[in-house]
Amino acid sequence: MKSPRSVGAGRPRVLVTGVRGKTGMPLARLLVAQEGVDVLGGSSNPTSVDIDGVRPTAFSWNDPSGWKAATEGVDAMYIVRPDRADAPDLIGALLDETPAGARIVLLSEQDADYMGTDGWAPRAEQAVRDSGHAWTILRPSWFMQVFTDPRFYRDQITDGLLPFSSGGASLAWIDARDIAAVAERALRNEEHAGRVYELTGPEALSLPHTAELLSAAAGRTVTVRELTIDEVVDGTTGFERELFALTFERVRAGSFAQVTDSVERVTGRPARSLRDFLADAGPPFRHGI
Template sequence: MTHSDITTSTTTTPGTVLVLGGTGKTGRRVVALLRERGVEVRAASRSGDTPFDWGDPATWGPALSGVSAVYVVGPEGSPSPTPGFVELAVATGVRRLVLLSARGTGTPGYLTDAVGAPHRESEAAVRSSGVVWTILRPGWFAQNFSEGVFLDGVRAGELSLPTGDGSAAFVDADDIAAVAVAALVEDGHDGEVYELSGPRALSVAEMLDEIAKAAGVRAAYVPVTPSAYRAGLEAQGVPAEEAAVWTEAMDPILTSREAPLTDGVRRALGRPPRDMADFARDAAAAGAWA
């Protein structure tokens, strides 16, 4: 380890931390890690302990009452409600914001407007908030294979996606949560934009190989065209607009724009990101593909 790999952040003592999306992929991990540190946490979601609905601003104020820091996971769709929420949060005394954004948000043409616009609006709101802020830009989550949109295909033994031979440096949600917690409870992350990736780029077929080695579950990757994928989603009852967004979101994998490795995990935590072999081993042990 070189000197530049060593974090110099010092732990601060936050008050109550509000975690939006507290039952989601990253949110529930952030909640768990904060509680391990003895931090008072308020897990907010439509179905969580603290009621919170992006579509119902009347739920925002009660969730923010007495909160000093917020992990912000905004909704899809533009215009984003995040700017209004950030304004209210600062007005009620929040002094620290950690935003979950997305890889490519700062790169013109990386994301389509439908995908990128709400992230850009959210980032602008956090940057101009006047309080301590940190932005996380993770790429595609490894957990999409174990608890997300790809899980059913893996379990069924066939995963059809419009990603061709493209690859992505899939990032473990455990790493995203660890970076978020560091930014929420430590000094030294103010104004940082952490681009988060895993330590190596893999195609979807190679990810399925890692899962097969760890879990003994072999799923075949079946490449399909974007139009066929979109039509398949619509045939399953997915609304046309949502099917289009999902299809467009696959393009950075298809074109390998998600492949380059980034240093956000190391800069924030002083260690390399978790490898996909470790992700697959732990997910298999937890029964993800049983």
């Protein structure tokens, strides 16, 4: 493995891909708060990046011709894995263009090798391991932000419904801000190189228990509607359908139920509970938390 340049030396430059997303935005804010860090906010729509102290940077998985410019001079890079079939190849190609000394933090997912090492998620991780860069892999459980994001469950929850396919399994929901806090440490400190962190919240909750907490926070009863996997994937096609089906198969198998203390071990403070997250979000669940 090539040795990384010290991110603490000079004015370290960090590229955060997916800067408008659930982990990218809080990560960028944490990095900006560190004096002297040059934070590049990667987005396929850079004109809409509006985060104090962050330099909007054109970065699209659809446009490899822009990767050289986006990664020029970076000391570290946070990669939000694109959920598409060619993600392993894209990540490998991006890292070929990235300065050799740059430290890489990849956002993967909990229990990524459930399907064995030939699966899509481990192959995306392998692209990072094989790149020659110093790397850290983050494997988080499901984000609590799916409850506050209008692209996921927010509107259904505020209407009193949580449609999901758990098969009775629990999930150790994690606050994306805790993932960001771990990413920030891993981008800046070489002690995290070569580490794979399975990241979870402090407890695994069944769907009925999750719905109880959502009900209390929403000020109305939220009812779980247990779906089959076929119902969940209905209306999706191609790779999205495959990934959705596999993800819910893994939910039902308990892939996201294992609780770890990695957030506390890396950041020095415990992971946020769902109760605290929801109290922070406040009804009717502000977006962006």
